[in-house]
Amino acid sequence: MTTVQQPEQRMRLVEAEAERQVIDFLLLEAQLLDGLRFDDWLNILAPDITYQVPVRATRPPGDGSEFSDVMFHFNEDLESLRMRVDRLKTGHAWAEVPPSRTRHFVTNFRVSADPDRPDSYLVASNLLVTRIRGSETTWQMVSGARRDRVRRCASAAGFELAHRSVFLDLTTLTTYNLAFFL
Amino acid sequence: MTIAPPTGAEPANRVREVADHVENGSVPTFIYNDPQLFELEQKKLFPRVWVFLAHRSEVPNPGDFVVRSIGTDSVIVIRGDDGEVRAFLNTCRHRGAKLCNAEVGSSRTLTCIYHGWSYNREGKLTGVPFGRAVYKDLPKEELGLNPVAQVDQVEGFIFGCLDPEAPSLLDYLGDFAPYLQLVTKRSAAGLEVVGYPQRWIVEVDWKIPTENLVGDAYHTPYSHHSASEVGLWGWSYGSMQPGGTKVGVHVQAGNGDFAMARRSQDFTYGYPPSMIDVLRSQISPEMAKVFDEGGGDGLGTWPTRGSIFPNFSAINLPIVIHGEVTPLMSVRLWQPVRPGVTEAWSWCLVEADAAAEFKERSSRAYTAAMGPSGMVEQDDMENWRTITAGAVGEQTREAPQYVRMGEDLGIKPIADWPGPGTAWPTQYLDLPVRTFLKRWTQWLSQ
Numbered sequence: 190m191t192t193v194q195q196p197e198q199r200m201r202l203v204e205a206e207a208e209r210q211v212i213d214f215l216l217l218e219a220q221l222l223d224g225l226r227f228d229d230w231l232n233i234l235a236p237d238i239t240y241q242v243p244v245r246a247t248r249p250p251g252d253g254s255e256f257s258d259v260m261f262h263f264n265e266d267l268e269s270l271r272m273r274v275d276r277l278k279t280g281h282a283w284a285e286v287p288p289s290r291t292r293h294f295v296t297n298f299r300v301s302a303d304p305d306r307p308d309s310y311l312v313a314s315n316l317l318v319t320r321i322r323g324s325e326t327t328w329q330m331v332s333g334a335r336r337d338r339v340r341r342c343a344s345a346a347g348f349e350l351a352h353r354s355v356f357l358d359l360t361t362l363t364t365y366n367l368a369f370f371l
Numbered sequence: 372m373t374i375a376p377p378t379g380a381e382p383a384n385r386v387r388e389v390a391d392h393v394e395n396g397s398v399p400t401f402i403y404n405d406p407q408l409f410e411l412e413q414k415k416l417f418p419r420v421w422v423f424l425a426h427r428s429e430v431p432n433p434g435d436f437v438v439r440s441i442g443t444d445s446v447i448v449i450r451g452d453d454g455e456v457r458a459f460l461n462t463c464r465h466r467g468a469k470l471c472n473a474e475v476g477s478s479r480t481l482t483c484i485y486h487g488w489s490y491n492r493e494g495k496l497t498g499v500p501f502g503r504a505v506y507k508d509l510p511k512e513e514l515g516l517n518p519v520a521q522v523d524q525v526e527g528f529i530f531g532c533l534d535p536e537a538p539s540l541l542d543y544l545g546d547f548a549p550y551l552q553l554v555t556k557r558s559a560a561g562l563e564v565v566g567y568p569q570r571w572i573v574e575v576d577w578k579i580p581t582e583n584l585v586g587d588a589y590h591t592p593y594s595h596h597s598a599s600e601v602g603l604w605g606w607s608y609g610s611m612q613p614g615g616t617k618v619g620v621h622v623q624a625g626n627g628d629f630a631m632a633r634r635s636q637d638f639t640y641g642y643p644p645s646m647i648d649v650l651r652s653q654i655s656p657e658m659a660k661v662f663d664e665g666g667g668d669g670l671g672t673w674p675t676r677g678s679i680f681p682n683f684s685a686i687n688l689p690i691v692i693h694g695e696v697t698p699l700m701s702v703r704l705w706q707p708v709r710p711g712v713t714e715a716w717s718w719c720l721v722e723a724d725a726a727a728e729f730k731e732r733s734s735r736a737y738t739a740a741m742g743p744s745g746m747v748e749q750d751d752m753e754n755w756r757t758i759t760a761g762a763v764g765e766q767t768r769e770a771p772q773y774v775r776m777g778e779d780l781g782i783k784p785i786a787d788w789p790g791p792g793t794a795w796p797t798q799y800l801d802l803p804v805r806t807f808l809k810r811w812t813q814w815l816s817q
Contacts, residue, residue, distance in 0.1 A: 242744075246567040247474040260566025260719060262744050264735055268693060272601050272739075276746055281597040284749035360474060361714060362571035366752050367744035 201302040203310065208300045211310045211339050214348040219293035222370055227274040230370075231267070235340060235349040240265040242333075242355045242371055256356060262367055263355075273370075284368040291369050292319045295335070308341040309351065316355060320369060329364040331371065333357040382407045383816070390812040393805050396778065397771035402808075403576040404762035408815075409710040416681060416814045417442030421521075421530040421543045423683040423704050424448045424458055426718060428527065428563035434477045434492055440706055441533055446519060447471050447481065448529065451493045456524070458531045459494045459516035470516075475567065481516075490516050526555040527562055528702070544679065545625025546791035549658055553674050554687050554700060556653040557646040558722035562700065565719040565734045569742040575755040576762075577682050577705040577713040578811070583751060584676050584684035584703075585628045586803025588618040589776065594750050603739065603746055605641060605689025605696040606632075613799050620665065620672055620785070621800055624792025626810075628803040629677020629685075631794075633666035640673060640689040641696040643729065646722060660789035667785075680810050682706070690736040697736040711759045717742050774801040 203211075214233075221230040234240075242263040243256040265273075276282050294317040303309035313336055320329040338352035355371045385401070385408065392399050402408060422441045425448045429437050436449035438461060445461035447470065463470050463483040470481050470490075480498065482489035489498035494516035499509060520535035525548055530540050541548055555561055573580075583590070592599070592611050599608050610617040610632075619633030634640075639647050651659060665672035678684040682705040689696050704716040719737040721730045740747040762768045777800035788794035795802070 244567045244569055247472070249473045249476045249478065252473075252476045252478075257566030259730075259734065260569070261734075261738050262569065262742065264738050269735075269739060272603070273746065276597045276601045276603075279597045279600045281600065282746075282750065283594065283597075284753045360570065362569075362743055364571070364743070365573045365756060366571075366749045368749045 201304065203300050203302050207310070208298075210347065211300050211312060212298050214339060214346060215295055215298075215312065215314065215337065217346060218350065219295050222293055223291050225288055227277060231271055231274055233344070233346045233349055234267055234270065235342075235351040236267055238265075238267050238270070238349075238351055238353075240270060240353045242357065242367075245357055245360045247360050255360075262357075262362075263371070270370075282368075284366055287323050289369045290321045294318070303338060303340075306340070310339045312337040312339055316371060318369070318371060320364060331357065331359070331362070331364055331367075333371070335371075380407075382411050386411070386812050386815045389808065390816070392771060393774075393808045393812065396773070396775035396801070396805070398774050398804070398808060399769060399771055400758070400762045401768035403579055404711045404759045404768065406710040409707065411815050412707065413442045415817065416811070417707070418533040419537060419814065420681055421523075421532045421537070421540050422681075423679075423702070424522070424529045424531045425456075426527055426562070426564045426702070426720070427456065427524060427529060428723070429475070430456060430529075432477065434479060436471070436478060436481075437475045438471055438473065441519065441531055442707065444533070445469065446531065447516075448522075448531075449481075449492055449494075452491075453493070455493075456522060456529055457494060458519035458522045460519070462517065463488055464496065464514045464516065494518060526551040543626060547625035547627030547629075547679060549655060549791060550622070550624060550627070550629070550661075550674060552654045552658050553650070553662060554685065557642060557650045558724050559649060559653065560723035562720040563723040565721055565730065565737075568716050568718045570717075571715050571743040572708070573713050573715055573752050573756060574711055575713050575752070575759045576711055577707045578807075579755045579758055580703075580705045580713070580715065580751070581678050581682050581684060582804050582807055583755070584686070585678040585807050586621065586630070586798065586800060588630060588798035590751075590754070591618075594754060595747050597750070598740070598747050601746070602691055605691055605698075613797065616666075616670070617675070618798040619670075619796070621795045621798045621803060622677075622788075622790070622792055623794075623803065623806060624790070626680040627677055628806060630675045630798045631665070631672040632675050633670045634673050636663060636669070636671050638673075640687070641698045646725070657790060665789055665794070678807070680807065681814075686741065688740070690740050692732060692736045692739060695732070697732050699733055699737040699740060701737055701741050711762075715743075717748075774804055776801040 241261055244260040245255050248255050295314050297315040299313045301311050303311050316333050316335045318331045334356045336354045339348050340351045342349045424439045425437050430450045433450050433452045436447055439446050446458050447461045448458045450456050461470050465488050468483050468485040470483055480489045487500040491497045496511045496514045519531040521532040523540035606617050616633040620631040622629055663671045676686045685702045687700045689698050700720045702718050706714040708714050721733050785794045785796050
């Protein structure tokens with residue numbers, strides 16, 4: 190299981206153009222997800238991607254990590270993400286019929302150079318996803334901290350997502366499912 | 372989501388109405404969204420039944436605690452220095468402040484932030500700031516935390532009961548208890564919880580998911596059709612249809628109703644054969660017969676899903692992960708929050724002495740299929756929400772549902788079932804749902 194170095198602890202300056210490109214890549218990714226373009230989304234994921242959303246429980250301060258390192262809401266690789274997308278494409282994934290109208294608000298970007306590879310960047314960001322389906326009149330929301338690893342590659346997008354961790358603010362989720370990607 | 376307004380009808384009459392409906396093979400939809408019935412459940416049901424609190428592996432060492440609920444009461448479950456697990460109302464005896472606002476942790480004492488009163492790991496009041504300067508004769512021995520009257524464990528599952536007069540846990544479970552071995556004894560060290568439970572709020576009455584897991588095999592081919600299409604299931608589509616092996620047996624025993632697959636003896640559900648050897652060596656002779664002969668015609672059986680009254684369920688299924696058949700094991704609690712709203716709790720369990728590789732694979736199988744992101748469970752919640760949401764409507768909530776599957780086919784119990792309780796040769800029955808609701812009306816009528 191990969192962990193991503195906290196960028197604020199090992200900030201290595203990234204030149205402005207690289208930073209702009211990395212952020213633009215993640216905003217492209219958000220656009221693909223909100224546009225339900227899941228095949229295009231799979232195409233910008235690295236072949237060795239790890240994608241994790243750990244389960245969180247409230248602990249007394251100083252009494253260990255609230256985030257489990259063994260239990261997850263999502264604990265995916267490319268093959269399992271592809272299976273999830275395939276299921277959505279069957280037209281029989283009732284939880285997403287009609288599909289969620291998600292809006293991924295990705296903000297508070299801080300980009301640093303990955304100390305392990307020259308063509309790789311660590312990105313900390315804030316995530317807010319709003320979700321409405323069908324004729325619902327109340328928004329469902331998820332918020333959390335993203336820690337991503339983004340690598341340059343020879344593709345149309347110029348980058349691939351190599352790792353994502355989402356550290357949710359909630360312990361008990363208030364969305365009736367997590368049928369959408371974070 | 373709207374909550375239905377009180378009808379003005381006497382709740383006791385409504386319960387009698389439900390009992391009459393169930394007797395005649397129907398269920399009125401109002402029971403899934405009714406504030407008066409919710410209140411009656413909180414007064415007459417949850418304070419008197421045994422409710423699942425935690426698995427022993429969640430509180431392994433003295434001082435370890437988790438905060439859970441019985442009905443709408445918050446409860447601290449804590450292991451004492453003497454090794455005993457106890458449960459207490461999560462409220463300070465002084466002025467009623469909530470004692471613990473964490474969900475899990477480990478502590479020497481439980482100290483209230485209001486006036487600093489502190490309690491030890493056995494719930495005794497041990498610390499009172501300013502002590503004798505402000506109290507001359509404080510009866511400390513009488514001011515320990517309010518205990519949950521009875522706390523007991525079976526096969527590592529810790530239950531609590533608020534009623535001191537209630538029968539023991541084993542008596543309450545009755546004939547169901549021995550069947551737990553079939554899922555707990557694949558390891559000499561028993562099961563352990565992986566990490567923390569998943570928790571999520573669903574706008575559904577708690578009875579709906581309980582019923583789904585008590586006796587609804589019928590929904591699997593259609594609701595979970597997409598799971599079949601992507602090859603997630605560790606069994607064939609045909610085996611889920613009437614007459615299929617996956618839906619082969621239903622058992623009613625004590626306070627439990629559960630489904631068992633008929634399996635060829637070498638279908639191990641993806642458990643390493645060594646674990647099946649351990650299982651066979653540890654279970655009782657009676658359960659060994661259920662395991663290896665219960666399916667009849669050389670077929671064994673395997674428990675797949677079920678519920679213990681009132682709101683505790685379990686699932687043990689084979690899932691395909693990375694092309695490999697992999698078992699998942701989960702228990703769940705459908706925690707009532709308010710009328711029409713449930714907090715779903717779901718624990719992933721694995722064999723405590725399994726190889727790390729197996730534990731990881733089984734945990735992934737669990738995450739892929741179950742819980743709020745599960746490719747199976749997502750679709751269940753879609754079904755459930757719509758029932759409670761629709762039950763707001765004045766006409767809709769009085770409209771009876773049809774629960775008579777199995778009646779007109781005259782299905783009879785299995786004559787030579789080797790285990791306790793009664794077993795039927797199919798899961799395509801509405802009997803388990805009617806039994807559940809009949810029990811519910813009985814508790815609410817007492």
